[in-house]
Amino acid sequence: MVPEINAWITIAPDDTVTIRVGQTELGTGTLTVNPMMVAEELQCDWKKVRAEYASANRDVKEKAPEWTLKIPGSGETDPGGAAPVELRGMDGVYRRMIIHSSGNVRESRYYLQQAGAEARERLLLAAATEWGVPVSELVAKDSIITHAKTKRRTTYGAIAAKAARTPLPDPSKIKIKTPDKYTLLGTEQKHFDVPLKVTGEAIYGIDVRLPGMLYAAARACPVWGGDVKSYNFEAIRNMPGVHSVVRLPFNALTKSANFLCGGAAVIADSWWRAKTALDAMPIEWDYGPAAAVTSASLYEDHVAAAKLPGEPKTNEGNVDEAMGRAAKVVEAVYSVPFSPRARMEPGNATVLVTDNRVDIWSGDQDPQGLLRRAAKLTGIAPENVYIHTTFQGGGYGSNGNGPQGEQAVVVANALRGRPVKTLWTREEDWGTGTRYRPMSICFFKAGLDAGGWPIAMEVRHATTWNLGDMGYRGLSAPPYFVPNYRLTLHSPKTHVPIGTRRGTGAAPNAFYMESFIDELAHVTGKDPYFYRRELLARNPAEPKQGIGGFAHRDDFLKALDMVAKMSGWGTPLPEGWARGIAIDDRRRPTRTTSTICAQVHTVEVTRRGQLKLHRVDVAFEQGFALMNPLSVRKQIEGQIAWGYDDTMYQATTLQDGRAVERNFDKFPVSRMNEYPKQINIAFLKTNRWITGAGEEAIPQIPPAILNAVFKITGKRFRSIPLKNHDLSWG
């Protein structure tokens, strides 16, 4: 057995350090940056570090050590501390394993650094004990421990077994490094998974193969809330390879992982045979109560909801009085459609259920949740459920948490003793397997004074996004100074499953606010960069008489100035070209944690209405430090394509209660030829920990592009995607 120093670290005699990672690698870099956070403190040789997944099963059985429960320092403005984390109740040894909300570094940095430091101290103590010298005289560097006075030297590999048996007298004394002491963190490190991903060796959930494995193709009622009335298995029983059929129950679980539609899965000896037979199996559906819903009918429901009083979220000053004395009133209605996360790998999981044990092979963003739900579905104790985490082909907002795994558990539970791989078709994944960023409509009304500055603003936001602060993040307290401001939320009903999506509520909300502010600048003949600047500068850092107040004002100004300078804001461009600007920090109303990101998009629109994004300049907050700046760069580069696709193409429309766009033909993803040729990314140092980097460059993209489009075409588009609009001009 390779000596285990603590739950995260094993060290082999040849000095190979294996670091366990609780968070699934879905392309954001967890498998590399989490070991970096441990290795920074461990002071081991980075070239000899390997990563492997931590076990969710162990997390059920073992409590978190006391020293990982304590947050060192306090708050996001303490370099020795940690941004506020959401670990309440997550007291298993690996704490919170779910990867969500750009939270991997934010939520795990402090205990991963502690884990590295704890192991380092034990290695040092073991060596000191062996040599009979004070531990304070020892130095650890690159997996080597030295004692200068006696010229003694050992390696981590040689002392690891002893360290594994050497507890620290007082682990609560562990201090983690502050960013000024980092040597590994903050440097660009290539990703451990890349070599595996260029040879085809990387195993994703879809690639798992087990002896005797059967394959399942599943189909749920295409209308959410519907169920199977009947199916005729006899009609397909004799097709090649067909094994059996399993009924997929309606609403078998609650909340985020429920099956919102009943269905059936056909089992065969290959997936293609299972799918072919499923396609041939007559199924009669009960479409349920929502079978007549369309995007148009839902839009009307939103409009109707917005006419009701709504739920007040912000009410500063006296909006009605100020609106009454405004020199000019501007109104605008913005909207976004439903859209799924649309990851590349269709939902799947391979499951083996026996009478006393469940094994699940899957790339799942929430291994702990999947484990608990598998236990519930099978009646087998959580201690006997094992998750074998694989790579995951994209996530973008919890796609890859239920119900792919849960559905696969239901199927395999019906075929106990046989491993079964359940795999969705692309259509199944995007049509019934995912959840959606919901449609929303935002009604703005602003009253401007004679100088063109807003003295009142009324925002009515109709959205079904009632998860936490999704509906008002970025809208409840705009960064700009508007002395009389009111936001109300209006919630129509929908049967469409709603979930988080990359960019969260900040994405549509920033599209609305950053477009409308641009409109106000243009209405009053002001440059949109300077207009934003002035409105920020007018906002006090602290609220005055309960009005306004924006603690990050100065950093916002810096980010705006930085991106304006980078992009050559104000310098001439060819005819048909323009720059658009936008800023957002994905700040939550109840928190100050943020990642400020300002962008300028340089866009061309031909007279015939062909859009080309030529260049993107990004000023991105780095806070005290970025852990692996290479991961962050790659994230930003990718988010540019992601936000562009939202702006240009992506929407799920509803017809007969169901999703129309279920594959790449109707739900386009842009290709190489549309990706901007010039990307400039610069990092802005600030004195706090940032929220994260997995989605913080998304919200700015639609408004920045549409602001540029307005400048070129004179057309103000207030809904995305642009494929629905005529961009021609002149």
Next chain:
Amino acid sequence: MAFTLLVNGVQYGVDAEPETPLLWVLRDSIGLTGTKYGCGIGQCGACTVLIDGLAVRSCFLQASRAIGKKITTIEGLSTDGSHPVQLAWKEFDVPQCGYCQSGQILAAVALLEKQPKPTDADIDAQMTNACRCGTYHRIRQAIHRAAALRA
């Protein structure tokens, strides 16, 4: 055995309906899972393989149509990740989730066969595979690098 296929220089006997898409024969019958399923309708390119040197979307090709042809999958590009395109991909740390990358790499190999010194316009025209993670910036740089490595 219903038919045989020549994949990465090896003859495989395949027990499947001949109209099964090549993708599923490669993945489930032969066990070469580096080739991915993304759409099944020839749109995304995740299933790209080389057939007699040309990039082909294997989800859209009946396996029987590939009988007697030379099929190359990501596993057949090199034994150790040392193909110039793979080396360049590692140098630029291209993949994120990685799911599309087998297809991207094979599309790049086919492009470089045709155009050993591709321009940006050539890359725009030939690299038509989808990457939902948006790794295009690095793919472009890596293709230019791979061209230099091959020269």
